[in-house]
Amino acid sequence: MSTTTTATRRPSTPQAGPRRRTISERSLLMAVVTGAVATTVLWWHDAMGMAGLGDWLTAAGRLTGLYGGYTVAVVLLLMSRAPWIEHGLGSDRLARWHAMGGRYLISLLTAHALLLTWGYALTSQTGFLAETKVMIFVIPDVLLATIGFGLLLLVGLVSARKVRERVSYETWYLLHLLTYVAVGLSFLHVLSAGADFQTGWAKAAWIALYAAVAAALLWYRWLVPVRDALRHQLRVAAVVQEGPDVVSIVVSGTDLDLLGAQPGQFFRWRFLTARGWWQSHPFSLSAMPTTGEMRITVKDLGDHSRDLQGLRPGVRVIAEGPYGAFTPARRRGHGVLLLAGGIGITPLRTMLEHLGPETGPVTLVYRANQPEELIFAAELEELARSAHVEVHYALGLPGGDGDVLVGSRLGDLVNGLAARDAFVCGPPRFMEAARDSLLRCELPARHIHSEQFTF
Ligand SMILES: Cc1cc2nc3c(=O)[nH]c(=O)nc-3n(C[C@H](O)[C@H](O)[C@H](O)COP(=O)(O)OP(=O)(O)OC[C@H]3O[C@@H](n4cnc5c(N)ncnc54)[C@H](O)[C@@H]3O)c2cc1C
Numbered sequence: 001m002s003t004t005t006t007a008t009r010r011p012s013t014p015q016a017g018p019r020r021r022t023i024s025e026r027s028l029l030m031a032v033v034t035g036a037v038a039t040t041v042l043w044w045h046d047a048m049g050m051a052g053l054g055d056w057l058t059a060a061g062r063l064t065g066l067y068g069g070y071t072v073a074v075v076l077l078l079m080s081r082a083p084w085i086e087h088g089l090g091s092d093r094l095a096r097w098h099a100m101g102g103r104y105l106i107s108l109l110t111a112h113a114l115l116l117t118w119g120y121a122l123t124s125q126t127g128f129l130a131e132t133k134v135m136i137f138v139i140p141d142v143l144l145a146t147i148g149f150g151l152l153l154l155v156g157l158v159s160a161r162k163v164r165e166r167v168s169y170e171t172w173y174l175l176h177l178l179t180y181v182a183v184g185l186s187f188l189h190v191l192s193a194g195a196d197f198q199t200g201w202a203k204a205a206w207i208a209l210y211a212a213v214a215a216a217l218l219w220y221r222w223l224v225p226v227r228d229a230l231r232h233q234l235r236v237a238a239v240v241q242e243g244p245d246v247v248s249i250v251v252s253g254t255d256l257d258l259l260g261a262q263p264g265q266f267f268r269w270r271f272l273t274a275r276g277w278w279q280s281h282p283f284s285l286s287a288m289p290t291t292g293e294m295r296i297t298v299k300d301l302g303d304h305s306r307d308l309q310g311l312r313p314g315v316r317v318i319a320e321g322p323y324g325a326f327t328p329a330r331r332r333g334h335g336v337l338l339l340a341g342g343i344g345i346t347p348l349r350t351m352l353e354h355l356g357p358e359t360g361p362v363t364l365v366y367r368a369n370q371p372e373e374l375i376f377a378a379e380l381e382e383l384a385r386s387a388h389v390e391v392h393y394a395l396g397l398p399g400g401d402g403d404v405l406v407g408s409r410l411g412d413l414v415n416g417l418a419a420r421d422a423f424v425c426g427p428p429r430f431m432e433a434a435r436d437s438l439l440r441c442e443l444p445a446r447h448i449h450s451e452q453f454t455f
Pocket of ligand 1: 091168169170266280281282283284285296297298299300301302303304305306343346347451452453454
């Protein structure tokens with residue numbers, strides 16, 4: 001089934017808030033490559049006069065170790081939640097870069113350990129196992145670094161797709177915190193045993209790199225959220241049932257417009273209840289903040305989101321953000337299609353609120369299996385009344401007779417689709433089907449913007 005509402009709405013009010021500086025993907029890549037070149041120069045400086053296979057293996061081991069140490073710094077910086085990185089790349093892409101960086105890191109450090117041990121074993125004419133013992137128990141700080149490497153392997157293991165699908169987010173997150181312990185344990189051996197750090201400037205540069213990353217982590221992950229919590233004094237104001245297993249949580253506070261949230265963005269929310277204070281979960285704004293209120297809408301998808309259904313007014317809240325680059329700023333074409341599957345309506349609801357007539361035609365296609373699952377119906381009707389906006393409700397099971405994502409039905413439904421931008425949000429299989437459908441309708445891939453609700 002598909003129902004349609006067409007109407008005109010008034011232009012949206014621009015949001016107040018600080019102007020955000022961002023870094024583009026290209027500039028960030030160039031910065032990372034420049035750092036890698038500097039790391040190679042550091043290695044080259046000390047790589048002269050090699051004689052024989054043992055020396056070459058040792059040199060290769062040192063180089064992979066240096067690249068590994070540099071990759072650790074880059075991966076941690078990417079996850080520091082610095083707004084100029086989060087807003088420039090978006091959390092989806094950042095998570096992909098982080099995962100890719102993690103895989104490189106494990107490979108580099110494994111190569112580092114094997115090549116160095118093999119190289120030293122050849123040079124000192126001992127066996128591989130005997131040399132392993134010497135390295136771990138005689139060379140200063142290598143035992144600690146080996147324990148750190150073991151912890152990193154554990155983190156890598158729980159991040160592998162097959163394992164990750166079986167562990168809860170909380171377990172995955174807590175094990176990820178071991179990365180900090182691993183980095184701390186490994187740091188000393190780089191300075192005490194690393195042949196490349198015998199000169200003062202090299203040591204100072206390496207310490208400065210790690211100090212800068214540690215400062216970014218401390219500032220953006222811990223101090224800024226605490227500062228914002230004190231500044232904005234957030235509390236749960238109301239919990240409103242929107243549909244089966246879905247509630248809106250209205251959070252009150254002061255000067256919330258100064259947070260500078262953009263439509264489509266999300267915060268990481270920590271509700272200070274006895275059970276939930278220790279975990280923060282991402283939820284998109286489902287209405288743009290006013291000075292005194294903001295709102296999220298949460299579907300019961302697991303233990304934490306179930307607890308949130310029973311929140312009481314008055315509970316204190318810490319909101320970290322805003323984050324994400326899934327915003328109308330990504331537009332390239334004329335006109336917009338907002339494609340929502342189930343609870344994926346939340347960020348698209350704020351975009352619909354924001355997109356004015358200057359955007360061109362705006363169409364929301366909102367898909368759900370059952371009519372009861374549709375939320376915000378009254379608000380969507382209201383938004384659709386004041387500008388040139390179309391809202392289509394597409395009901396029914398995926399692949400069924402009325403499924404808009406089958407064949408090129410979307411192209412028939414949405415005028416001028418190929419020139420528009422599409423913003424897609426919903427469950428993973430919906431996102432895949434939506435992307436395939438949009439490509440079939442000849443929408444260029446660079447006009448398709450999406451946000452995953454999974455980690
Ligand atoms: C950018 C973003 C925006 C989101 N916006 C909304 C929203 O507006 N409304 C809504 O209902 N849901 C939203 N989600 C999903 C929401 O974060 C999860 O449903 C919620 O965290 C589930 O936690 P749980 O403990 O209840 O369930 P669990 O059983 O622990 O997890 C259920 C699924 O949710 C995902 N998940 C769990 N915790 C997290 C986390 N901390 N970070 C990322 N993914 C997690 C996992 O993929 C997991 O498979 C969003 C997710 C992301 C990444």
